Amino acid sequence: MNDRSAVRLTRLQQALAEGGSLRLAEAASLCGVSAMTIRRDLAGADGELVLIGGHLMRADDPRHVPAYDLAVQRDRHAEAKRRLCERALATLEAGDTLFIDCGTTLMPLALSLPEDMSLTVVTYALNVAEAVSARPGVRLWLLGGIYHGSSRSFASDDMAETIRGFGLNKAFLSAAGVHPRQGLSCFHFHEVAPKQAAIATAQRRLLVVDASKQGLVRPARFAGLDDIDEVITEAAPQRP
Structure with missing residues (x-):
């Protein structure tokens, strides 16, 4: 050198x-x-x-990790995720069109959608789609493309445009990092476009995140805290 x-x-x-x-x-x-x-x-x-x-x-930043394993993440902070999703469920209204993000945080929400409520769910996550497909009264839109097994989600060049074509009432978003200055971030760059499209389109943007994500920065930044209408978490995130 x-x-x-x-x-x-x-x-x-x-x-x-x-x-x-x-x-x-x-x-x-x-x-x-x-x-x-x-x-x-x-x-x-x-x-x-x-x-x-x-x-x-x-390379030595402890807030960055080399990989995201959905199977490992599924059992981390499971009880906290369940409680947070119970609060998220309370925001639903009949006739809502929802965007549900990928990952494990929002799985309790997908698994517990009311059986007696007419809803439309838009998602690019296979695990979310599998859970939602079993809920009576829910119309499911699964956005396809190239499949990424690490996050059980899809990616395509036109996904953001497709999301913007929906009349989303609520976007339920997840993040792997929530930092007061650097905002919201995730592990995978293919998640950025659909997250940003949902944020730009939805009437109400809700971030569901457990306390373990606070103060962390992951490789792919997708939004600032000011882009979110409501943060559902155990403790209020610090803002700059």
Whole structure:
């Protein structure tokens, strides 16, 4: 590694000292070089910085984890998730069209939708769709595309546009990280577009998140706290 490369990497490490991530183009602009130069710098470095999905982040940041395993997440904080979803259920009204996000946090909500209430559910999560499909009176729209087994969800180029075509009354959203300054984030970049489309479209945006997510930053940022109308959690999240 030459001296100029070392200087650039030091500058990037300083920029990421408090966590979070930088887009590759942002990192290149900060250093006054091309994106390819940054890639070469990283290839010749000792691995303190990593590039994931076009985003640069610190490899040793404890708030970032290398992978998300839905089977592991399912049993974490299960009782807290159930209590939070009971509160979310209280917001439902007959005739609502709902967006239900992927992950495990909202599964108790999907499993407990009222049997005597007419609802429409829009989701890109297979586990949510399987739960909702067994509920009488619920019309299900499962958005398809390329399947991602780690989160049991789908992705497609036109998914955001499709979501914007629905008249969503409520969007129930999940997040893997809730940070007062860096906002809401998740593990997978393919989740960003549908989350943002639901936030842009729904009359009411509700974030359901247990306390273990507070103060964390995950690789893919999708919104700020100000983009949410109501946060359903055990403790109110800090705002900047």
